[in-house]
Amino acid sequence: MYGRARGKGYEVRLVRVSAWDSRTCAGSRAGLQGRAGSNSGVCSGSRAGRIAAVLMTVMLTLSICLSVLYFCLLPADSFQGEKAAASSGNTPLSDGSEMKTTQMPQQEATADVEPEPTPEPEPKTPLIVLDPGHGGEDEGCMREEALEKEINLEIAMRAAARLREMGFDVLLTRGDNDTDLTLEERVAIAEEAEADIYVSIHQNACEEKQSSVKGIETWYCDDSEGSRRLARLVHTGVLGKTGAKERELCETDELYVIRETSMPSCLIETGFLSNREERKLLCDPGYQDKLAAGIADGINYYFNPKTMYLTFDDGPSQENTTAVLDILKEHNIKATFFLVGENVRKHPEVARRIAEEGHTIGIHCNRHEYDVIYESVESYLADFQAAYDAIYEVTGVEVKLFRFPGGSINAYNADVHEEIIAEMTERGFIYFDWNGCLEDAVAKTTPEQLIKNARESTLGRKKVVMLAHDIVYNTTLCLEELIDSFPEYKFEPLTEDVKPVQF
Secondary structure, three states, X not given: XXXXXXXXXXXXXXXXXXXXXXXXXXOOHHHHHOOOOOOOOOOHHHHHHHHHHHHHHHHHHHHHHHHHHHHHHOOHHHHHHHHHXXXXXXXXXXXOOEEEOXXXXXXXXXXXXXXXOOOOOOOOOOEEEEEEOOEOOEOOOEEOOEEHHHHHHHHHHHHHHHHHHOOOXXXXXXXXXXXXXXXXXXXXXXXXOOOOEEEEEEEEOOOOOOOOOOOEEEEEOOOOHHHHHHHHHHHHHHHHHHOOOEEEEEEOOOOHHHHHOOOOEEEEEEEEOOOHHHHHXXXXXXXXXXXXXXXXXXXXXXXXXXXXXXXXEOOOXXXXXXXXXXXXXXXXXXXEEEEEHHHHHHOHHHHHHHHHOOOEEEEEEOOOOHHHHOOOHHHHHHHHHHHHHHHHHHHOOOOOEEOOOOOOOOOOOOOOHHHHHHHHHHOOOEEOOOOEEOOOOOOOOOHHHHHHHHHHHHOOOOEEEEEEEOOOXXXXXXXXXXXXXXXXXXXXXXXXXXXXXXX
């Protein structure tokens, strides 16, 4: 005993153990001396322990070797199956079945991470096919040294260069004067390329060797909006650049290449080789540049139009406003109507149709009496409120846009217009004046004069707010031609997001 210690409720005995204890051996010192003659020997129990340890080591080594050998010889698909079962949370059994085990759900590491927005596809660059008419043995019309096939190619190549500078893809059906193509092959080139538009370039000639007939003609086949608009754009573009005489712009089904192409198409004849004066121009590189620029500008406006906002004041009326709505619907155009409150109450069904067909409704006034409206700020607000109530009750539209009778600055509101504008702006309303006008409120005008007024007042602006009046009969008569007169514009309704035109 090495020592004894007492704790609270227990006793600990400490024993010192020597490296050798006679109690572990069956013999004594005398026994050591007699070891050689004894069968049992010294510490026979210790020898047995060492033998057992050696056997255990051998068995462990054999077990490891057998395990390695087992995995080396195991088929690959069996191993994959066990991996799959392990990954699925199921434990494979000896009979090949699986014991289902339940996995604790894991918290999503990316639960609060918003998915990245899908990028929008890049817009497709329009592909234009330019077809220089004739070629090879087919020289086209010819007068003196001027060959149609050569002039056609010169104009087409110059137009192609300009279009490429504008960012378009361009394909010419032929790139030299020796290539001979059938009409079918020309159409096939455009179709196989999946062109967006097709423009065929030609020259004209009379049967006589020399003639005074001159000018530009442009043809389209189907009466679709695309082909007609393309033809008009190319036609007006060339006329604007050259100042040449305008001849026909019309539809035909006799020209194979524009009849058989599936995309919008047109054919332009840029002049008469049978006219000595015009023939000289057509052979001039400078004039060819003008023709090419006109063609390129027309095509550019086809894909990148300017914007016009058609606006109509003073309605609705039963017959005239209905006629205006019919024309707009036929052309798939949305416009803006600045309505008069008392007319809304007189023709509620027309007012409702304006709203139902997607046009923008604005307020003009309740009663078109300038002296009363502009007597004071309060009188203007009272009239406006009456018009607002009428429109809301009939159409359900909560109007935000308005137009002052006579415009925001006129002879009747000189003393009050600034206060009215400030008050209306404070209340969240937006007013629009105009920068283009038919002048259809003037007495004794003709439809032709109205179109001329509209053309002259736009001044080529990129954004035009066009003033018209849907209660004027001549406006309804000229509206369709007016729309066709502006092929370089797309027509949109005014909204709160449009920057207003204001005097």
